[in-house]
Amino acid sequence: MADPNAATNQAPPLHGVNFFTSDAALGDALRPYADLVKDPGLVRIGEVAGSEEALSHALPANQNPPVLRTHDRYGNRIDEVEFHPSWHWLMEQAVGFGLQAAPWTSSQPSPHLTRAAGFYVWSQVEPGHGCPISMTYAAVPALRTDERLAAEWVPQLASTEYDVRRLPGAAKRGVLAGMGMTEKQGGSDVRANLTTATPAGGDGEYLLDGHKWFCSAPQVDVFLVLAQASDGLSCFVVPRVLADGNRNTFALQRLKDKLGNRSNASSEVEFHSTVGYRLGDEGAGVRTIIEMVAATRLDCVLGSASLQRKALVEAVWHTKHRSAFGGLLADKPAMQNVLADLAIESEAATALAMRLAAAVDASASGDDPAGAFRRIALPLAKFWVCKRTSFMVAEALECLGGNGFVEESGLPLLFRESPLNSIWEGSGNVNALDVLRALRRPESLDAWLLEVGAAQGADHRLDAAVHDVLQALSDIDGAEAGARRLAARMALCLQASLLVRHSTPAVADAFVASRLAGDWGGVFGTLPRTTPFQEIVERTID
Numbered sequence: 001m002a003d004p005n006a007a008t009n010q011a012p013p014l015h016g017v018n019f020f021t022s023d024a025a026l027g028d029a030l031r032p033y034a035d036l037v038k039d040p041g042l043v044r045i046g047e048v049a050g051s052e053e054a055l056s057h058a059l060p061a062n063q064n065p066p067v068l069r070t071h072d073r074y075g076n077r078i079d080e081v082e083f084h085p086s087w088h089w090l091m092e093q094a095v096g097f098g099l100q101a102a103p104w105t106s107s108q109p110s111p112h113l114t115r116a117a118g119f120y121v122w123s124q125v126e127p128g129h130g131c132p133i134s135m136t137y138a139a140v141p142a143l144r145t146d147e148r149l150a151a152e153w154v155p156q157l158a159s160t161e162y163d164v165r166r167l168p169g170a171a172k173r174g175v176l177a178g179m180g181m182t183e184k185q186g187g188s189d190v191r192a193n194l195t196t197a198t199p200a201g202g203d204g205e206y207l208l209d210g211h212k213w214f215c216s217a218p219q220v221d222v223f224l225v226l227a228q229a230s231d232g233l234s235c236f237v238v239p240r241v242l243a244d245g246n247r248n249t250f251a252l253q254r255l256k257d258k259l260g261n262r263s264n265a266s267s268e269v270e271f272h273s274t275v276g277y278r279l280g281d282e283g284a285g286v287r288t289i290i291e292m293v294a295a296t297r298l299d300c301v302l303g304s305a306s307l308q309r310k311a312l313v314e315a316v317w318h319t320k321h322r323s324a325f326g327g328l329l330a331d332k333p334a335m336q337n338v339l340a341d342l343a344i345e346s347e348a349a350t351a352l353a354m355r356l357a358a359a360v361d362a363s364a365s366g367d368d369p370a371g372a373f374r375r376i377a378l379p380l381a382k383f384w385v386c387k388r389t390s391f392m393v394a395e396a397l398e399c400l401g402g403n404g405f406v407e408e409s410g411l412p413l414l415f416r417e418s419p420l421n422s423i424w425e426g427s428g429n430v431n432a433l434d435v436l437r438a439l440r441r442p443e444s445l446d447a448w449l450l451e452v453g454a455a456q457g458a459d460h461r462l463d464a465a466v467h468d469v470l471q472a473l474s475d476i477d478g479a480e481a482g483a484r485r486l487a488a489r490m491a492l493c494l495q496a497s498l499l500v501r502h503s504t505p506a507v508a509d510a511f512v513a514s515r516l517a518g519d520w521g522g523v524f525g526t527l528p529r530t531t532p533f534q535e536i537v538e539r540t541i542d
Helices: 024-030 040-049 052-063 085-096 111-122 130-143 147-157 285-321 333-364 368-399 401-405 411-417 428-439 442-453 460-478 480-502 505-516 533-538
Strands: 067-071 077-082 177-180 196-199 205-216 222-229 232-239 251-255 266-279
Touching: 024 111, 024 333, 024 480, 040 052, 040 111, 052 085, 052 411, 067 251, 077 251, 085 130, 111 130, 111 285, 111 333, 130 147, 130 177, 130 205, 130 222, 130 285, 177 205, 205 222, 205 232, 222 266, 222 285, 232 285, 285 333, 285 368, 285 401, 285 411, 333 368, 333 480, 333 505, 333 533, 368 401, 368 411, 368 428, 368 442, 368 480, 401 411, 428 442, 428 460, 428 480, 442 460, 442 480, 460 480, 460 505, 480 505, 505 533
Parallel strands: 177 222, 196 222
Antiparallel strands: 067 077, 196 205, 205 266, 222 232, 232 266, 251 266
């Protein structure tokens, strides 16, 4: 008689796999811009990410969310957030890998592309802790608006030491950054902000009074905050601890109870004569912080591509080890169609994310066309890749059946996280409208055309889709109601161009046939019957 306690027909744990070297699509996405396939740092990140130790920290960090401590035992206001040890382990690894601000001070070639690949790989372990890592990365270009403030903060932001002590920034081995932009009455409409900033002496010091409805990672050391000064909305650097060792007033009201991103703390905060230092000119707050927004949008795309990749790998791994109806699930034609469809979605997201990161490296060296490409491609990618992720993760979860609906599988964590990046730093409409704004600058359209045009003649279906976009652009002034349709089509053309040029013919043909030529049922698993499903799936994970 069979032992009823024996676990049979279950997939083994997914660990002991190098998340970097096993990702053929990532290698293809990196190869056109830099020789990173054997980069020792990325190989190491992939090795740790796929280790049993790393994966053992993902669920505990989310099952034990942060706890707000407003006062100490004596009644003193402390406004601290306590985290589970797994959170600190994940953060220590990420900072040690230099995934926060290290690229901005690196002398190595392609530092932002290298960091993007590492962030994409490491985020597959647990996505929530990527928030403070991402904001620290994004704070640097904004801080460089002021040489003095940049000199004060950037070296420690770029440090690879994770230091949680509550000390002045200058006394720490490394610091992390956050931001406070949105308020309860305005949300994305930051010009409706009510927080005020009053000059309080020399060196650009102000006192801030007001609130922030969303202040993510309130445990970090320094924040970029928007507030109304006499000449309009301005940007300020707000440290948690002042130079004299006293705590800045930073009253945490509550932590948000969120759908996902539960390992990370998001808070509501009030300022009461809180010390801040003006960054940029008064009235130039949006212009000053826009580079931070651009960098966090890149990480939204990277994070979503990472979620897609992890969901895909979990689905392929499970179906390759699970038998049903007389054979392995992965060998069933209907399942092969689903897995191949998920794979090309993931590959397209990865290719576009790495192309954007390469553009950061190029624009940092003064390449104007690269800057123009970023202006149009970032909102396109943010709109499309992030929005597709929820559908993709849901389908991958379904591949595991009931097992995927159980917390221990890790898929519910991915599913709860999947809408986040589509909301953060501008939801779908905001990014679609940003695409229209970018298109009013001729250099932006030229940059898009240059990129998709690099594949001209390679696939007539792609050429036809580009032609359709150009026809739609003939009425740009009246395009707001159709902004989402236009953004989606332009993003798909970008992805198709990258796959046609840099991926395998099987992947590129399946993507163009389904996403551009209409030979697709609109749900995953409806690729044309002639698609080489197994060839596409087999390159998913070695």
